[in-house]
Amino acid sequence: MILDKLKNAGLYGSISANLKIGFDFLKNTDLENLEIGRYEIDGKNVFALVSEYESKKHEDCRLEAHQKYADIQYLVSGREAIGFAPLGGQTITSEYNPDKDIVFFSGETTQQILEAGMFAVFFPQDVHRPCMQINGPEKVKKVVVKVRI
Secondary structure, eight states: OEEEEGGGGGGTGGGOHHHHHHHHHHHHSOGGGOOSEEEEEETBTEEEEEEEEEOBOGGGSOEEEOSSEEEEEEEEESEEEEEEEESSSOEEEEEEETTTTEEEEEOOOEEEEEETTEEEEEOTTEEEEEEEOSSSOOEEEEEEEEEEO
């Protein structure tokens, strides 16, 4: 997992070409005015999902991981907590869905706070529980860039 501010994204582009493409999209796009939906950046290699929602109670958020993609989760506005743990020792609650590249777990995580202008990168070896409220529900606009690993 990587947790940082978008202004520092250039430090991480050398990890992979697709990760750099994802960060370039975030840095060079008017994200505040971007409509909700899916945006193709580089075919199935890199694409973005834009959503708006109210952050939820911990128990209403699912612990997940991916096998084909890393997530760059960037907060355009609002704040949320995201739970994180290294993959291993969690109990699978829903088998891996290859079409959606997702598997769900139960298990404990360490919470990180994301605020507007910050991102978290979750690799396939990272389980994460996004969308959690901090001190009650809060409106969030988020861009999740899916990066093929």
